[in-house]
Amino acid sequence: MLKRKKIKNCVIIGSGPSGYTAAIYASRADLNPILFEGFQPGGQLTMTTYVDNYPGFYNGIYGNKLMENLKKQAERFNSIIISKTITKVKLSNEIGGLHRIQIENENYIESKGIIIATGSKPRFLGIDKEKKFMGLGISFCATCDGFFHKEKDVAIIGGGDTALEEAIFLSKICKNIYLIVRKNYFKASKFLQKKILKIKNINIYFGFKIIEIFGNNFLEGIKIFNKKNKINKSIFISGLFISIGHDPNTDLFKNQLKLDEKGFIFVKKGTTCTNKPGVFAAGDVQDSIYRQAITSAGTGCMAALDLERYLYFCC
Ligand SMILES: Cc1cc2nc3c(=O)[nH]c(=O)nc-3n(C[C@H](O)[C@H](O)[C@H](O)COP(=O)(O)OP(=O)(O)OC[C@H]3O[C@@H](n4cnc5c(N)ncnc54)[C@H](O)[C@@H]3O)c2cc1C
Secondary structure: OOOOOOOEOOEEEOOOHHHHHHHHHHHHOOOOOEEEOOOOOOHHHHHOOEEOOOOOOOOOEEHHHHHHHHHHHHHHOOOEEEOOOEEEEEOOOOOOOOEEEEEOOOOEEEEOOEEEOOOEEEOOOOOOOOOOOEOOOEEOOHHHHHHHHOOOOEEEEOOOHHHHHHHHHHHOOOOOEEEEEOOOOOOOOHHHHHHHHOOOOEEEEEOOEEEEEEEOOOEEEEEEEEOOOOEEEEEEOOEEEEOOOEEEOOHHHOOOOOEOOOOOEOOOOOOOEOOOOOEEEOHHHHOOOOOOHHHHHHHHHHHHHHHHHHHHHHO
């Protein structure tokens, strides 16, 4: 159990790439960080098999192994890592003020600085075998996994900007792209709509939803269904990209921090500073655009440096 009385300098909430990177930098700067791992130790990368685009691992690395390495690196510099979830926070408005952090089934602690690294959750379709084939054909990120399907057939579900951008990206490396749009229209910008209609290897299915995912050890295909016209169709693909949105883990901070229109934490441009002094945000929780392990790690580093400067100049 942590001693409540002792005031902390740096509490990190979250154990994805941004949280652990923040811990590495903060511990090397003698800020004695305490990191709370939360409900998903290691974060989103523990849901995948191979990570092929994290710099430095030229042969790729398993998501779990990468996160294990980051944790060990943070521990090497004496970061304290605790397997608990934060259930409530009370953020101070004062420069140099103390933020109160409530730990599940424990007392609260107080800290001058907080790094929020609580990440985001991709939205699932909620159908059978979706989780079974995660990393075995099903992915949430074309930039991350598109390359595994070079010159093969793939499908994407979604009709927003991200889905269309991913379809355009995949059209350059894959053979045929099946873009499944649940509504009868796109939600994406007109610019992207115009662009996508001109790409020959993208086949668009409006008004269809995925009703079945099939395969043995790997994904082999999907069945789609159009309710209005009662059309059933099987599509054989090696990859399915689910692009129906991400939800940031910001429930704890609602009504205390400024969030953007999608619910992501607002940070001042080019920094990790939120609208509260001593509170910094890193990784997917403040990034609805890039959502990569490397960008999360990068902003984790920035958050620790921003906090170090804050403690030095303001406290
Ligand atoms: C299936 C899949 C495959 C992916 N593949 C790649 C890839 O190949 N390459 C790539 O660059 N990116 C990939 N990504 C994206 C990448 O995983 C994310 O961009 C990255 O993990 C975000 O890191 P993060 O530090 O913001 O937090 P996350 O990884 O989202 O982790 C959030 C952390 O916050 C913790 N947390 C949340 N709430 C609380 C709380 N109340 N108290 C304490 N802790 C809390 C959770 O337990 C978790 O540890 C993939 C994502 C998915 C879902």
